[in-house]
Amino acid sequence: MTFAGWLLILGFTALVALLAKPFGLWLFALYEGRTTPLHRVAGPIERGFYRLSGIDPDRQQSWQAYALHMLMFQLVTTLFTYAVLRLQGVLPLNPRGLAGVGADGAMNTAIAFVTNTNWQWYSGEATLSNLSQMLGLTIHNFLSAATGIAIAFALFRGFARTETKTVGNFWADMTRVTLYLLLPASILYALFLVLCGVPQTFVGSIDATTLEGARQTIALGPVASQEAIKMLGTNGGGFFNANSAHPFENPSALTNLVQMLSIFVLGAGLTFTFGKAVGNTRQGWAILAAMLALFLVGASVTYWQEAAGNPALHQIGLAGANMEGKEVRFGIAASALFSVVTTAASCGAVNAMHDSFTAIGGLVPMFNMQLGEIVIGGVGSGIYGFLLYALLAVFIAGLMVGRTPEYVGKKIEAREVKLAVLAIVILPLCILGFTALSVVLPAGLAGPLNKGPHGFSEVLYAFSSATGNNGSAFAGLTAGTPFYNGLLGVAMWLGRFLVIVPVLAIAGSLAAKKHTPATSGSFPTTGGLWIGLLVATILIVGGLTFLPSLALGPVADHLTLLSGKLY
């Protein structure tokens, strides 16, 4: 571990905290439907889209209508991408002449991108045409992110509004976030990436003759335009197989820092937006503080373990850190930090191969996902996932003091707590259930590359990643089989929408309630005690559920490695 390494981790955290307010204010303007300077440019596009689709953006929707319109949109876009991938072979912009994607693979990928997971069973440069990357996938990088933020807005309105049936308009929320935030930010970001060396061309590949006279085919494509929104929208689906470890996706330490910041910036901003929406920014800062505390612990553990290195390799005379599966330009600190950032958020881009991390270094990303990616979290999904835990925390606090729990001016009653638990319980159900199924069926056992506990970790990581809508992998797992494509597809779909629908139901239920002013008897939801209670609730409720499975995977991996056993 080095001084520069710790400086990177702490400096990065400080930057995230600094950026939360400006981005939170921008998001707040969109939440309120205010006119921004960008309306001058994109306003006509917004109005044109509404007119052509027959949408009245001012029509307020009940939570049920909001959910229904949202689900219908997800369904149509899923089928759209499925069609693009299946028909890839006969569609244009296919310079490498790639054939259409198989049925199970295309469905898995369509779901993966619609759910903001971006799980990739395939190798991008070998499987997808430029058109598929752009038209099939890039659109979801925007739309799934905008959908996540829309859901967060609806939940914020549930807290902010009183005695009403409505939570906003899905189409207006989704369209505004796309046109006034994600698209303009991505345009600037993509051009910055090109400047730093990320390719942007419709050429499929170019042949080079190496110094030793061999032929090297270098895959190219419209990488920068996809890369920008891949990070900003916490999508994480790489243009290339190696994702952000590929020098064309992430050429330097500078792009690496910007990529990490762009994963966190909107999620962190939304904590501020929440505070503004409920009329007390300290509520937002308390959430951000709890998130960053959990984040720093994870980042420190992974950095420490990766810097310590692999004891099995130390024994044969290779001293030093664990560089297997890491890039020299990033080194240990930036690789460890990236892995924690990408799994704390629901991004899933990787700049190092998590499968080759040390056992405990790899446990942290997995645990982050199992908590539901609420440490900053995905755009939208992070804050609404976190608020579920906040409801649980005030409920537990209420039980302890024997009062009806309140949170930001709303009484939290049985209905909200039941819905929150329903949304939280889907994680262990899918992750543990599907992992258990996979390790007893031959089709599941055929997947892992590594043997022993690490093979189990590969399967557990896959379902944690899919259900949490992350998309990173212990990539040794051969996942491109009908078995895994199918089961992981189900996990991604349930992990997304069986959380979103209860969240919207909570929003509707809260919006209908009266405002309950805080009294001297109310449990304060700002300050150190509350932050401690939040962190404890997350670790106890979220964490304990997964402890036995982690003991079978990474912990067993670590202990057997220390005893000198290899597989």
Add this chain to the structure above:
Amino acid sequence: MLKEFATSLRPALVMTGLFAGLLGLAYPAAITAVAQVAMPQQANGSLIVERGKVVGSHLIGQQFAAPGYFHGRPSAAGNGYDAAASSGSNLGPASQALHDRVRDALKSTPSSPGSLVPPDLVTTSASGLDPHVSPEAAFLQVSRIAKARGLPEARVRSLVQDHVEGPLLGLLGEPRVNVLELNIALDAMAASGANGPT
């Protein structure tokens, strides 16, 4: 609710089409147009062209096996540095295959007395296309190169020194050497050394 269902269909269909056109076609096309006009070198892969021939990319590593070239890291991309099949090894920490591969790599790596083998030189990168090695990994190869090329060690060493890139602003990133750029410079030095004074 059935009425809502019917009213949601049109916006879902039309918005999918509109956003597909805007985000899936117009946006990448516009970025491509600007990038190709304003930054063609980067937009086309930062290619290195020598005497009219593309010899590689500044950003992409390539395979070096000859004793007279600096070697990069082992690669798990295809058969080694396959830039159309990026990949890491994905071997876990307790993998026998990883253990054996590193042990063999260590055997064939000369270690100068008193200095340890830098870990990057015997491990595969995440992409399999890592263009860099650590400065230590480059310096470790100096005597082999000097011998194979018949060049004085000091000159090769100073060539490596010239190619060490430090962290940005002294803080961000790791010290590193771009292997392909170093080897091109080495070829140039060998060529001028053969003709000119040493």
